[in-house]
Amino acid sequence: MNDTLIKELNDRSIGWVKGYRESGFERFSRLNIPSWKRLNLNGLDLPEYKGYDRLQVTGDGIDVENIMDCGMEEDIREIMQDGQAFGVDEKFVSMVDSFFNTGVVIRVPKGYNSSVPVMVHYPSDGDLILDQNVIIAEPFTSVSIIIDHEAISEAGAFHNGITRVIAKEGSKVNLMKVQRLSDTSFNFDSVIGITGRDAAINWSVVELGSAKSAVSYTTYMNEQGGENNTKGIFFVDDRRRLDLSFKVNHIAPNTTSDIDIRGALKDEAYSIFRGDLDIKRGAKKAKGNEKESVILLDRTVRSDAIPALKCAEDDVEAGHAASCEELDKNTLYYMMSRGLSLDEARMMLVEASFNPIIDAIPDDGLKNAIREVIKRRLTCGEDY
């Protein structure tokens, strides 16, 4: 990925996007790949650039355009050049800004109100996916969107994406992101959401694949009455690593947020959870809560939690909780005495923890597929 390539991509770009890629590249070429103490990216080589053309989209009554050939109106420029801090790391964010090779622009038109999800599917056969996604919900609309990164072969993919969500006054955006890339893949995902007055953004996060995955969600609640609920599940096994980060900025009064993350770790897996509740001065009557619980399935796993709570306003309710425990031996013993195998009993306990989140997936095919992946990962490779 170099300046010759940027020139080539620019020639194919429309309007203001030309300059956009260039300024992204300026940042990109200035920065080094972060090493990251916990996830550890030492020795990471960036892949060769190639195009991506497997994007599939389904959705009724809604504008979904491929970012590579849509009009890119002025309001999208404003959103993409907003300048608010977000993302896993500036190097990766600027990489997408300069080289994005796919992505969608979803406009939720006035009056739209549907619980049938819009499906955005990024299948991967060892692909390079640099997706740039923009979602704009017009006032008083309601939409559900699922963005799914799925491996269709064992080949290692490199996914680095950005998703920007603008929820205008009174609107509601439910965004679910599913990551089930192959075990040799790298995944970097930077998501930012901005809520308008009385608007809600709900994140659902399902993290199952990739050798190394770094995922970051940032929400700014700039206007009164904003809401941001996050539910997530992760299953990490083998020697894979996941760094999952949420940052919620309460800026305006009466904003509320809630984070509920459930995870399970197996073999030599390593997960890092960061939850950052930042209540700024002036966010009166803000409410923020955060909870993470991880089930540890093997002696050799590692689980880190860094749940920060920053508060510059007294009239608030904010709390945090994290817990970590092995599966209860007595419960397992009881279940096995009723005729279940160890695997079945473990599966059942992990499912019990994950179910509230899996059940809420608005697509039955995906729901079953996710259950299958967890089951397969839980029961294979009993090395110990």
Added chain:
Amino acid sequence: MAKTVINDIDFSRYNIKAKVKYRHKTAKGLTPEIVEEISYLKGEPDWMREFRLKSLEIYNSKPMPTWGVDLSELNIDEIVAYISPDAEKAKTWDDVPKDIKETFDRLGIPEAEKEYLAGVGAQFDSEVIYHNIKEQLEKQGVIFEDFDTALKKYPDIIREYFMKCVPPTDHKFAALHGAIWSGGSFVYVPKGVKVETPLQAYFRMNAPGTGQFEHTLIIVDEGAEAHYIEGCSAPQYSVSNLHAGCVELYVKKGAKLRYSTIENWSKNTYNLNTKRALVDEGASMIWVSGSFGSKKTMLYPSSVLRGEGATSEYTSVTFAAKGQHLDTGAKMIHLAPNTSSKVVAKSLSKDGGITNFRGLLRVGPKATGVKTTVQCEGLMLDDISRSDTLPIIEIQNDYVDMGYEAKVGKISEDKIYYLMSRGLSEDEAKALIVKGFVEPISGSLPLEYAVELNRLINIEMEGSIG
């Protein structure tokens, strides 16, 4: 509005300024010459002089920490590293020079000693001016000496343990301490001896623009027990003072140590202190910590639970008022199986004060069967203050029971309303709620210190109400 009990207390007893008389005082700043001078004045053995010089090198090679509190206004080159008061170390208070004794009298130290302490050490600026222990304990083999005397009397023990638990390479201010430490206490409790009444050290900075770098080393041998209390204060000056002490605790097999601190440095003091305990098999280490003073504090007492079944508790209250940024917390490092730990951290912030709980909980791969809980609670007394919580939790095996909880908020209006309906004024109601909030800490202190803690809270609450 009627005066309430909250407003009655006078802060001035902490603000006594004794006339600055000194025997020796080094120049400002930090050079090998100054370090050699301190070592020479103390008549130290060569190994200690070399240790100091080596630490100075480490200090110079390490960058200032970029996290925590803002240290950009702290200019070490303006700090006088060593200032010894014009006094001999005394065994009775009658031999302590009058103006220095007056300071400690007003802080209530000699009186407390008579009534309920097993021993007292009192440090004035860089040197210990009083050190005494009850005869009966001395007969049982308990050693309680000021650190310079201990270095002369027990050179082998000191050499074996000094800065082994907190090496100068640990961080920049540990290195600074290694270079210019002065004063402090050494405690040794022999096997099986239980010291039931507390030993106390009181650290007083009197001169402006100076630093205090006392070293505390406590060894509680197998099966022994002790309770050590430290208090610190200084009068208010317009120039910065620096406190960079170091506390090293060795709690041997089956031993118990309780370490209580009531810190009330003046609000021009940078308190950059390091405290660490190595806890062996079946031993117990209890930290009780009240932080009220200083301009900026970075203090993270840590327990390294390295023996099977070792336990540690940390209970703290941090109160930051105007102009204060107090960054404190506990580190619990579980290295052995079946170890347990409990952290309860309470913080209060008002008038723009900033409190920050920063903790580390680490459970190593071999530390199976660990039980641990961390609870943080922040109470904000107005909307211009800040309360932040930043714990790091690292779990490296599956057989662990860990729970973490944090919350932050203000005094509930329902509670104030209820208390007022029972006849209390708003001020009294708030003060009562705050005292209730810190009860877990005051409950872990000896009565006299709990009273002191309440007094400090009253002082801090004064003016915030009404």
